[in-house]
Amino acid sequence: MSNTPATEINAKALSLISHKFKTPLSIITGYTQAVLAQTNKEKFSPFTTKALEEINLQGEELSKLLDKLMAFNQVLSAKQEGIQKQEVLLKPLIKQCAAKAIEQEKDVFSVTTADADATKKGTFIEIDCPENLAVHGNEEMLRLCIKELIANAIKFNNKLEKIIKVQGTNHGDCISISVRDYGTGIRPHDVERIFDVFYQVDDDFTGQVNGWGLGLSMVQQILDLHNGSVSVVSDRGLGSIFTVNFPTV
Numbered sequence: 001m002s003n004t005p006a007t008e009i010n011a012k013a014l015s016l017i018s019h020k021f022k023t024p025l026s027i028i029t030g031y032t033q034a035v036l037a038q039t040n041k042e043k044f045s046p047f048t049t050k051a052l053e054e055i056n057l058q059g060e061e062l063s064k065l066l067d068k069l070m071a072f073n074q075v076l077s078a079k080q081e082g083i084q085k086q087e088v089l090l091k092p093l094i095k096q097c098a099a100k101a102i103e104q105e106k107d108v109f110s111v112t113t114a115d116a117d118a119t120k121k122g123t124f125i126e127i128d129c130p131e132n133l134a135v136h137g138n139e140e141m142l143r144l145c146i147k148e149l150i151a152n153a154i155k156f157n158n159k160l161e162k163i164i165k166v167q168g169t170n171h172g173d174c175i176s177i178s179v180r181d182y183g184t185g186i187r188p189h190d191v192e193r194i195f196d197v198f199y200q201v202d203d204d205f206t207g208q209v210n211g212w213g214l215g216l217s218m219v220q221q222i223l224d225l226h227n228g229s230v231s232v233v234s235d236r237g238l239g240s241i242f243t244v245n246f247p248t249v
């Protein structure tokens, strides 16, 4: 251990902590879901039902936070160990990421009230990408990157109808993927800081509390690993466009 570099120890500690938390958490959420499924047979008081729903919801949220931590850690490890690259077709990857992002949003609301149900119904992700558009990169890292941008586009968006547009474009010397939303937008002084590790915009503005502030730092590091770049254009109240650029080889 004494010869292990500090960054490697941190990565190992993060990975260990996340895995150790994961199992007890899935037991908590698994049991609360199983008990809630009995509500027709058992007569629970409104308080008991509410308490179980809340335990389940918070368990799911914690589990998502751990997934984020594990994803960030995967990128830290990739930076130390290097990545394997291959031709990755973008359209199917974007489709998978979009489906996953919507599914994860539904997970959170699966046992909550009808009101929450109404909001989730309004998430639409439009994908505009040529069938043969490909990036020379690491598929897993690209997946983490696209998933994060789509998840943010859904999360920082208080509209009932959330429209998100994902576009893949070949510019000749580079290939870009842009994720556009019409959500809260970001103030100029925050735009400069959102790629910093652990940075989150104060909650009054976004109305969101959940997260680590690790996602965009992770996106930035993934682009660094691909000799690419990430940029954002945003207007408060109008929404944001995040664009990642990959060099063509």
Ligand SMILES: Nc1ncnc2c1ncn2[C@@H]1O[C@H](COP(=O)(O)OP(=O)(O)O)[C@@H](O)[C@H]1O
Pocket (backbone or CB within 6 Å): 148, 152, 153, 156, 181, 183, 184, 185, 186, 194, 199, 200, 201, 202, 206, 210, 211, 212, 213, 214, 215, 216, 217, 239, 240
């Ligand atoms: N699409 C977006 N619209 C508005 N704000 C965003 C968007 N994406 C990111 N942000 C802001 O940037 C901050 C950092 O994002 P991120 O690193 O992904 O952290 P997290 O999602 O854990 O809060 C967020 O807290 C949010 O305030």
Ligand SMILES: [Mg+2]
Pocket (backbone or CB within 6 Å): 148, 151, 152, 211, 214, 215, 216
């Ligand atoms: Mg995020």
